[in-house]
Amino acid sequence: MYIVQIASECAPVIKAGGLGDVVYGLSRELENQGHCVELILPKYDCMRYDHIWGLHDAYRDLYVPWFDGWVHCSVYCGWVHGRVCFFIEPHSEDFYFDRGVYYGCDDDNMRFAFFSKAALEFLLQSNKRPDVIHCHDWQTGLVPVMLFEIYKYHGMANQRVCYTIHNFKHQGFAGTQVLEAVQLRRPEYYFSYDKLRDNFNPFSINFMKGGIVYANAVTTVSPHHAWEARHTDVSYGLGHTLEVHQDKFSGILNGLDYGFWNPENDRYLPYHYSAETFDQKAYNKKALRERLLLEDSDKPIVCFIGRLDDQKGVHLVHHSIYYALERGAQYVLLGSATESSIDKWFRHEKEFLNNNPDCHIELGFNEELSHLIYAGADMIVVPSNFEPCGLTQVISLKYGTVPIVRGVGGLINTVFDHDYDQNHLPEERNGFVFYDKDNYALESAMGRAFDLWGQNRQVFNQLAIQGMKYDYSWTESAKEYAELYNNIRHK
Numbered sequence: 048m049y050i051v052q053i054a055s056e057c058a059p060v061i062k063a064g065g066l067g068d069v070v071y072g073l074s075r076e077l078e079n080q081g082h083c084v085e086l087i088l089p090k091y092d093c094m095r096y097d098h099i100w101g102l103h104d105a106y107r108d109l110y111v112p113w114f115d116g117w118v119h120c121s122v123y124c125g126w127v128h129g130r131v132c133f134f135i136e137p138h139s140e141d142f143y144f145d146r147g148v149y150y151g152c153d154d155d156n157m158r159f160a161f162f163s164k165a166a167l168e169f170l171l172q173s174n175k176r177p178d179v180i181h182c183h184d185w186q187t188g189l190v191p192v193m194l195f196e197i198y199k200y201h202g203m204a205n206q207r208v209c210y211t212i213h214n215f216k217h218q219g220f221a222g223t224q225v226l227e228a229v230q231l232r233r234p235e236y237y238f239s240y241d242k243l244r245d246n247f248n249p250f251s252i253n254f255m256k257g258g259i260v261y262a263n264a265v266t267t268v269s270p271h272h273a274w275e276a277r278h279t280d281v282s283y284g285l286g287h288t289l290e291v292h293q294d295k296f297s298g299i300l301n302g303l304d305y306g307f308w309n310p311e312n313d314r315y316l317p318y319h320y321s322a323e324t325f326d327q328k329a330y331n332k333k334a335l336r337e338r339l340l341l342e343d344s345d346k347p348i349v350c351f352i353g354r355l356d357d358q359k360g361v362h363l364v365h366h367s368i369y370y371a372l373e374r375g376a377q378y379v380l381l382g383s384a385t386e387s388s389i390d391k392w393f394r395h396e397k398e399f400l401n402n403n404p405d406c407h408i409e410l411g412f413n414e415e416l417s418h419l420i421y422a423g424a425d426m427i428v429v430p431s432n433f434e435p436c437g438l439t440q441v442i443s444l445k446y447g448t449v450p451i452v453r454g455v456g457g458l459i460n461t462v463f464d465h466d467y468d469q470n471h472l473p474e475e476r477n478g479f480v481f482y483d484k485d486n487y488a489l490e491s492a493m494g495r496a497f498d499l500w501g502q503n504r505q506v507f508n509q510l511a512i513q514g515m516k517y518d519y520s521w522t523e524s525a526k527e528y529a530e531l532y533n534n535i536r537h538k
């Protein structure tokens with residue numbers, strides 16, 4: 048099959064979070080399984096150009112219809128660790144992708160509506176006719192809308208769309224101006240509740256709702272989150288839309304790209320190890336301590352890596368720092384916040400804990416350091432409010448770092464409690480799980496982990512090794528996607 052991914056991220060060249068990991072990892076495995084995959088991405092000024100090989104202009108004059116005129120774009124082509132990527136660069140005074148950031152601008156809805164339009168226009172004009180277009184999250188929600196309302200009538204009637212939702216919280220809202228911009232010309236038609244009108248804000252269209260309504264298949268990133276999205280409030284107002292379109296909605300568990308995330312050959316680690324050589328992990332712990340100036344001792348290191356965002360349970364993250372220190376552990380946090388109040392809060396904590404020899408708070412995005420933390424820590428906390436899949440616990444499992452997670456979304460599909468799991472034999476368990484959102488619940492799970500560390504290190508290490516033996520690679524999940532693509536292709 049010929050598949051084109053249209054996305055706002057692709058690791059490691061453009062990565063703000065897990066979306067980038069998934070777009071790259073899935074593409075790589077689909078190619079390994081014999082499919083042809085190409086990616087279309089924005090050409091941001093701030094992406095990691097050092098991860099692109101052979102960047103050259105592939106399509107110099109792409110004219111993208113926009114409002115009543117055109118925007119002249121160039122399309123560049125290059126290889127990102129083996130994947131063929133096309134980068135769209137608009138030449139306009141809006142400088143949509145020259146902002147020094149991927150997201151967070153006031154006109155993000157216009158920026159990504161433009162990107163979606165330009166991606167389809169590129170396919171049309173360059174005569175690319177993939178069997179399936181796979182697009183992701185709110186940024187590309189308008190792709191299936193435009194495909195089936197405009198491009199279908201210009202020679203793209205045979206293309207099908209799979210739309211994957213990585214995070215229901217960000218849906219992309221806009222007024223009629225965006226419809227005018229992308230030339231969806233009948234606002235009254237698109238502003239109906241069975242199309243793009245938001246279910247709760249009658250003056251707004253909703254990009255993600257458009258994606259759900261128009262795509263041929265809609266997925267989210269774990270089976271449990273698919274259930275939650277339909278039956279609880281985590282779909283942020285899209286529950287009814289999912290109910291109406293339930294026949295095409297499902298959950299496919301994310302995989303992890305073991306080509307990039309593997310302690311046996313990780314390019315960022317000073318010492319390599321596997322489940323068979325688990326003892327070697329201790330050298331990375333020592334290296335982590337040296338790098339972050341933590342005191343050398345027999346204490347366990349607990350970590351958190353992720354966006355500091357309400358989704359990630361920031362109050363519990365904060366509490367986990369102090370509980371770990373109180374219980375005689377060390378703590379390393381690597382995270383970045385986009386919300387200024389959360390950013391200020393953690394900057395204050397960083398300052399407050401600056402001289403503590405058992406704690407290090409690193410605010411910012413640092414891919415390389417994240418690998419050393421996954422390898423050097425003994426436990427990771429993932430106390431999310433909601434978590435569509437979650438990659439940090441899956442990476443930790445591979446690195447022999449025991450996850451302590453809240454039982455929601457994909458965390459439930461991947462972590463099985465050492466003491467209480469009913470569905471797995473003791474030798475198949477791999478972490479600690481708690482359910483309530485309060486400090487006591489977090490403490491009970493962290494407490495059990497500390498007790499096991501303190502009282503029976505051998506069993507603790509065995510739990511970590513059991514986690515390393517899980518196979519959460521892309522192999523099976525990519526097969527599920529391929530099967531889904533195949534089903535929609537023949538409809």
Ligand SMILES: Nc1ncnc2c1ncn2[C@@H]1O[C@H](COP(=O)(O)OP(=O)(O)O[C@H]2O[C@H](CO)[C@@H](O)[C@H](O)[C@H]2O)[C@@H](O)[C@H]1O
Binds near residue numbers: 066352412417436
């Ligand atoms: N400060 C930092 N420095 C370096 N690396 C950092 C970092 N903060 C985060 N990362 C890295 O970014 C990725 C985050 O993965 P998550 O699954 O937590 O993604 P996120 O919530 O962004 O994405 C959404 O999409 C993904 C993919 O579908 C879902 O798993 C998830 O549940 C959903 O919320 C990991 O690779 C992590 O190591």
